[in-house]
Amino acid sequence: MIDNQPVWDDAPWTPPPTLTGEVHADSCVIGLGGSGLTAIGELLARHLSVVGLDAIDVGAGAAGRNGGFLLAGAYDFHHDAVRRHGRARSRALYRATIAEIDRIAAAASGTVRIPGSRRLAATREEVADCREQLAAMQEDGLPVSWYEGDDGVGLTIPTDGAMNPLARCRLLATRLLANGARLFAGSPVRGIERSASAVRVVTDTAVVHCARVIVAVDGRLDVLLPELADRVRTARLQMLATAPATGIVVPCPVYRRDGFDYWQQRADGAIAVGGCRDRAGDVEWTTDAEPTPTVQAMLEQVVRSHLQVTAPITHRWAASAGYTTTGLPVIEQVRAGVWAIGGYSGTGNVIGSLAARAVVAACCDGDPARAQLLLGAEWEPCVTDGASR
Numbered sequence: 001m002i003d004n005q006p007v008w009d010d011a012p013w014t015p016p017p018t019l020t021g022e023v024h025a026d027s028c029v030i031g032l033g034g035s036g037l038t039a040i041g042e043l044l045a046r047h048l049s050v051v052g053l054d055a056i057d058v059g060a061g062a063a064g065r066n067g068g069f070l071l072a073g074a075y076d077f078h079h080d081a082v083r084r085h086g087r088a089r090s091r092a093l094y095r096a097t098i099a100e101i102d103r104i105a106a107a108a109s110g111t112v113r114i115p116g117s118r119r120l121a122a123t124r125e126e127v128a129d130c131r132e133q134l135a136a137m138q139e140d141g142l143p144v145s146w147y148e149g150d151d152g153v154g155l156t157i158p159t160d161g162a163m164n165p166l167a168r169c170r171l172l173a174t175r176l177l178a179n180g181a182r183l184f185a186g187s188p189v190r191g192i193e194r195s196a197s198a199v200r201v202v203t204d205t206a207v208v209h210c211a212r213v214i215v216a217v218d219g220r221l222d223v224l225l226p227e228l229a230d231r232v233r234t235a236r237l238q239m240l241a242t243a244p245a246t247g248i249v250v251p252c253p254v255y256r257r258d259g260f261d262y263w264q265q266r267a268d269g270a271i272a273v274g275g276c277r278d279r280a281g282d283v284e285w286t287t288d289a290e291p292t293p294t295v296q297a298m299l300e301q302v303v304r305s306h307l308q309v310t311a312p313i314t315h316r317w318a319a320s321a322g323y324t325t326t327g328l329p330v331i332e333q334v335r336a337g338v339w340a341i342g343g344y345s346g347t348g349n350v351i352g353s354l355a356a357r358a359v360v361a362a363c364c365d366g367d368p369a370r371a372q373l374l375l376g377a378e379w380e381p382c383v384t385d386g387a388s389r
Helices: 034-045 078-085 087-107 124-139 165-178 277-284 293-306 348-365 369-375
Strands: 021-030 050-053 117-120 145-149 152-157 161-163 182-184 189-194 199-203 206-215 232-242 254-256 261-265 271-275 313-324 330-335 338-342
Touching (some): 021 034, 034 338, 034 348, 050 206, 078 124, 087 161, 232 277, 293 313, 330 348, 338 348, 348 369
Parallel strands (some): 021 050, 021 206, 117 254
Antiparallel strands (some): 145 152, 199 206, 254 261, 330 338
């Protein structure tokens, strides 16, 4: 069994080098997960020079260690989002995420499939909640249908997808390198400093001088940028995977218990299962990204008792993810020339991509529309970024 290596890490890979010396660029992106890599692509499309840094490697955080779900909508189920954020805004955001899933699939061909997803109810109360979600989505003309099968009852969302998240990140990074991005691994950031004319990003072995910085790290965002500590909290998400399983076919990503348990089946038959964080209590609010016996035992119970899979466990791993009190992401200029995106509340595969494109539109084009779609019409940058105008 492999401890703290995701089942997605199944192909050869050579990490980018460590950055040394002093370099100059128009922009520096910190974090080489899905959102950071998307931001780099957006910056290159504007003919800007970019340096991308990661403390460990491409996709080494939650972006390459999650369940591989591509789900439309934000953190809240659609009927809950309507109550919290209004019908028109929730409908527009949901449709934007459907379009973003298609964009992600096109940009990472071969790592993504669109089989739909399934929400299963674990209790009588959750059955009623599924029916409420069904009614709200049907009222807004969003794709959904009622599901009843041998594995339970709930909803089918036909526009959702599944992917190998680490393979997606590595494919994006390879293409960005070919397009002129300068990417560096093993380069943890020790400080972000503002001078009169530029921003300096300091690592153990290098300094990046640039006009703007985009911090796209999700988990531990509150550590790197303490200004966000009152609104972003880091949690540990845990998963395990089995050897290829016989006697079970999981045709699409499945989530249960209001999304606190989730699983999908790889093409080779292996089952990847995550969740149970809520059952472990406050100890899972931590920046420690090591799997624990308590949660791993709960996940194994899901595999053995609920899914009735007997294949041996081959991988156990964990990752850090940022959560916000609103369920909506952070897209903010926290200091002059320093922008942050993160706090995806466990939905970063799609929302993170939207946030990345929104932050580049805001800081480079002066266009707040994409951020306003995610955060509300009243959104505006908190600090004037002279470099963006």
